[in-house]
Amino acid sequence: MVDNKGPSKRKLMFAIILTPIFALGLIFLVLWLSLRAHNPKFHLQEFSIPGLGQTNGFQNSHIVFNVTVQNPNRRAWIFYKAMRGSVYYKDHLIAVEPVFHSHYYQGPKNTTVLERVFCGTMTASTVNNQRRLEFKSDLVKGTVMFSLKFTSDVKYRKSVWDTTEHRMRVKCNVGLGPDGSMLHHFRGKRCHVHFK
Numbered sequence: 001m002v003d004n005k006g007p008s009k010r011k012l013m014f015a016i017i018l019t020p021i022f023a024l025g026l027i028f029l030v031l032w033l034s035l036r037a038h039n040p041k042f043h044l045q046e047f048s049i050p051g052l053g054q055t056n057g058f059q060n061s062h063i064v065f066n067v068t069v070q071n072p073n074r075r076a077w078i079f080y081k082a083m084r085g086s087v088y089y090k091d092h093l094i095a096v097e098p099v100f101h102s103h104y105y106q107g108p109k110n111t112t113v114l115e116r117v118f119c120g121t122m123t124a125s126t127v128n129n130q131r132r133l134e135f136k137s138d139l140v141k142g143t144v145m146f147s148l149k150f151t152s153d154v155k156y157r158k159s160v161w162d163t164t165e166h167r168m169r170v171k172c173n174v175g176l177g178p179d180g181s182m183l184h185h186f187r188g189k190r191c192h193v194h195f196k
């Protein structure tokens, strides 16, 4: 009996010290989990460039796309500050236009459909020879790869607005056939979302 007293007292003291620390840790974990916001999800549903077929390039051609933007959060709102969209063939910029002309608030669990028509140009005067040859060769091979990008400053709101703005960069890769329509296996593909 007497021998056991020492260790059990020590155990009790440990318990008294450790229990509040453990409880605090648990509270912080729960708070962090409930306050953490998930990034929006982008999926490319449709993308086409009807004027793509000309081997000498295209000018003021329509670029038609449909992208769904999903806010996966159950409570958090997402605030997009003037989102911009751009279309690239390799490193060559074909089109750049605003997607949201001013800011846009997206509610919890909301899915917003971006159906837009941009105006794009890729001609001998705007692209170098090397890229033009690659483009022609891609057309012959039957797949021309483009990337559709979105950039925006983003904030999250749970109960109060997050004070920090996050720079969001989204990149959707898409392959088009020689007629300018989207190749089947790119439909519904998830885009890469990067936050800084």
Ligand SMILES: *[C@@H]1O[C@H](CO)[C@@H](O)[C@H](O)[C@H]1NC(C)=O
Pocket: 045, 046, 066, 067, 068, 113, 115
């Ligand atoms: C855009 O994609 C969404 C989701 O797939 C679909 O519900 C909607 O009808 C599409 N819009 C057009 C014009 O195709």
Ligand SMILES: *[C@@H]1O[C@H](CO)[C@@H](O)[C@H](O)[C@H]1NC(C)=O
Pocket: 106, 107, 110, 111, 112
């Ligand atoms: C998402 O929010 C927008 C803008 O408030 C609204 O027009 C749209 O209907 C909402 N979509 C869904 C699926 O709730």
